[in-house]
Amino acid sequence: MKMNKLGKTGLEVTELCFGALPFGPMQKNLNMVSCTRIVERALESGINFVDTAQSYLTYEPIERAMKSTGIRPVIATKSAACDYEFMKKAVSEALAQLDVDVIDIFHLHAARADDSVFSERQGALECLLDCKAKGLIKAVGISTHSVKTVQAVASRDDIDVVFPIINISGIGILHGTREEMLKAIADCIAMGKGVYVMKALGGGTLIDRYDEAMTFAREIPGIASIALGMVSEEELKFNLDYFEGRKRELEVPLKKAAKKRFFVVPTLCNNCGQCRETCPNEAIAECDGRSQIETAKCLTCGYCVGACKMFAIRMI
Numbered sequence: 001m002k003m004n005k006l007g008k009t010g011l012e013v014t015e016l017c018f019g020a021l022p023f024g025p026m027q028k029n030l031n032m033v034s035c036t037r038i039v040e041r042a043l044e045s046g047i048n049f050v051d052t053a054q055s056y057l058t059y060e061p062i063e064r065a066m067k068s069t070g071i072r073p074v075i076a077t078k079s080a081a082c083d084y085e086f087m088k089k090a091v092s093e094a095l096a097q098l099d100v101d102v103i104d105i106f107h108l109h110a111a112r113a114d115d116s117v118f119s120e121r122q123g124a125l126e127c128l129l130d131c132k133a134k135g136l137i138k139a140v141g142i143s144t145h146s147v148k149t150v151q152a153v154a155s156r157d158d159i160d161v162v163f164p165i166i167n168i169s170g171i172g173i174l175h176g177t178r179e180e181m182l183k184a185i186a187d188c189i190a191m192g193k194g195v196y197v198m199k200a201l202g203g204g205t206l207i208d209r210y211d212e213a214m215t216f217a218r219e220i221p222g223i224a225s226i227a228l229g230m231v232s233e234e235e236l237k238f239n240l241d242y243f244e245g246r247k248r249e250l251e252v253p254l255k256k257a258a259k260k261r262f263f264v265v266p267t268l269c270n271n272c273g274q275c276r277e278t279c280p281n282e283a284i285a286e287c288d289g290r291s292q293i294e295t296a297k298c299l300t301c302g303y304c305v306g307a308c309k310m311f312a313i314r315m316i
Contacts, residue, residue, distance in 0.1 A: 077103060145165045155191070197227065
């Protein structure tokens with residue numbers, strides 16, 4: 001597996017990053033044994049980079065996989081905490097549940113926020129910087145869908161890593177175009193920021209253009225890694241084969257995994273609007289006093305599932 005330096009962080013990561021969102025409760029909700037097994041296989045196969053988040057609720061299977069394999073990957077996590085104290089709790093939670101002494105990358109989780117996030121969540125950022133100074137985290141980052149945010153990162157000394165959305169169709173990019181996001185990414189890389197990217201397959205919408213979409217993402221100059229969510233050993237093997245140069249025809253397991261969608265159970269929805277505020281691609285609208293998901297715009301990230309206090313959003 002090809003290894004790349006992640007900006008000036010001193011970290012080296014595999015070109016393929018294991019995305020730990022899809023197997024958790026926000027999407028497939030696999031049992032603990034299955035979740036742990038897929039992470040174990042990823043680590044044993046040579047992937048040394050795992051991306052997770054506080055909201056994904058997937059720390060436990062990652063910790064179990066590290067313990068059973070004896071392999072300690074580079075770990076990136078994130079939190080939507082808005083102030084110092086809540087971010088401090090988020091960092092402590094990650095360290096405890098992953099059973100590690102240091103988190104390699106800790107992001108502000110800010111999918112749909114623009115560059116105002118740095119002032120609005122100043123306390124949370126200060127906490128991450130303090131944790132870095134104490135040696136509890138190695139690098140401070142931001143996870144975002146916003147062109148404006150990525151543009152702002154290039155000129156900031158306090159952000160080491162940026163984790164932006166980018167894909168060949170431009171789906172999910174906020175506050176700018178695909179070309180503007182590419183330019184913002186290039187500016188960050190020129191300033192020594194570590195960059196790895198998400199949603200190269202547009203949340204599964206580009207699965208039938210897998211080779212084209214992956215080629216586009218892999219040829220972006222300077223990016224260190226591409227995070228792909230995986231929920232089965234078949235998916236893992238396919239992606240490993242592809243990234244290690246053993247290209248094959250697109251097989252059924254990958255297509256099956258992409259065929260997922262979320263819907264709102266009308267009788268459970270109380271129209272609180274939390275899902276609409278959370279959706280990073282503005283794919284949820286109010287219709288007849290209830291939330292309704294526009295499938296064509298949905299990135300199948302599942303963030304709305306965690307936001308809904310009524311458990312009204314289901315994946316099928």
